[in-house]
Amino acid sequence: MTGAVIVYGRSSDHSAKSAVDFTTSVGSLDLIAPILTASGCAASGRELDNYFDITAIGGVVTKSIMLAPRSGRATPRMAETPSGMLNSIGLQGPGVESFIENDLAWLQQRGVKTIVSIAGGSAEEFGKVAAKLRVAGGFDAIEVNISCPNVEDRGQVFACRADTAAQIVQVVRRNSDNRIPIFAKLSPDVTDIVEIASSVAQAGATGVSVINTLLGMVIDTNSMRPALAGVTGGLSGPAIRPVAVRCIWQIRNALPDLPIIGMGGVRTGHDALEMVLAGANAVSVGTTIFNDPSAPMRIQDELEHELRSRGFTKFSQAVSYAHREVDRTLQIDTPTDAADHTDEVWDFISE
């Protein structure tokens, strides 16, 4: 965080080989580990449980659920792009009641930390979905997908304006249990993402999920028509990672205490570390799951290695570390070799 002071101390009770304390808190959401699945890339976790122990990662963010069953858009829904992909699914889903009965029941029985992503075409729909979830219970947090078209405003997405974004968060907050943390998922397709983050925080969001996809388009040069049936689609994958890092950085810089879940093109533990250093308190893995179904677990293991090799003993020490003031007298800014730092502990005191 800005203005952080580094205290360089010594400790005798750990070595370079000891495990990193991976617990993290994103506001009032406590996680055993910092890696989550990103909404829309893991369904409700069941399919992935086949490839790794889904309870061993921080948690599952489910695919955005709406009030009623929804068919989604026509195909083609997907196009591959350099280091990324474009999708236009149209929020296909079974509706919140079926979701509660099947998906949520499975997640609860499996003991998965669950963040339910919700979507709606109007403030009213968001409120109704949240209210149904409150009655059902059995989940740990809500992520509000405000990147859906507002049917009452010519299909403009809620996330693109501070007032509409805040309005949705307010409605969800009002219809949710007070103890349930709420994260607003922000779109990078805005002029000033800090303004949106501030307004959703004021409206009652516990924190923000940063970033959703960027709007993109591909034209098929064989048919000489748009490649997607929905014409435009959301760009995701490693191609967008620098945009995500920039957004996280800007929000962290302006709002030092706002909990942030970072996401956007994370493919390795190294990529996840970059987001953490920029200010993310947890990191979601999305499109990379399509490439590697065991990616969340792999990335979590890699992140632990990345942290340890830089001398961190706790995940929380690395959060926002890139924002620290450069201390020229101590020359401890780049601990690259863990062996040199076996007796050192890093403490950060935020001013």
Add this chain to the structure above:
Amino acid sequence: MAPMNSGALQVNGEVLDVQRTGKYFVMSVTAPGIVERTQPGQFVTVGMGGEASSLILRRAFAIQRVHSRGMYGGTLEFVVSPVGKGTEWLTKLRRHDPLNLVGPLGKPFTLPTKAVSCVLVGGGYGSAPLIMLAESLRDRGCRVDTIIGASTEMKLYGELELKRVSTSLTLTTEDGTAGIQGRTTDALVTILESAQVDVVYACGPMPMLASVAEESTARKVFSQCSVEESMACGIGVCMTCVLPIVGEDGVTRMLRSCVEGPIFRGDRVRWSDIGTIPDGTLGKEVSQP
């Protein structure tokens, strides 16, 4: 509530052989664990371009055949048509190159419990998974009449293998360079009109599958079609490979071809509506904003 695709594995395999045949390449790869679980009609997905690749989506291939024994342990074969960057990269791999595989994926062909009469229809390299299917059907004592076709001879696939495992084999090409000039469905109609057929199995381009399903259903013959839809994940999480399928309750749903398929009953697929959300589909919005 069993997990989807339970039994599928992600393994690091190795290329054993790449054989060119006509316009296609047959890849033989080690896939320990996947091989033992594979049933006819299932597929594998393959990671493209190595670790630093900018191609982030896996490619899906129908499994042609598996060998569970031999000096390499489990090996499997699939056929590649080099049409883009990913598939071209794949066909340039050599013996001992590593390959990341996920499988076996999808629902297999439903096999008859009795020794019935079957017709197999393959278009282009869609005939590849019919090899393993024909072997299973013959093991059950079924009659297997196979038809394979393509636009031209160079695009026919599997003639020798299928001749060995089929009761009869018919070839068709649209340009007449091999076999009967015409389409596979013309040959299918001839068989359906002249003999008792209990079930038709098909794999190939969507228009061919639509015709196979239509001709079979019109004669009250059960058909099983292996569809080809572009997929991002292959494991049921991305929702890109959906098709309009009519359920037993008469309701149309957009189902994922990777986990609810790729084998669908021909009479359940709304072939002419593929690429749309047909009216009456569950969850279709009545008015678009």
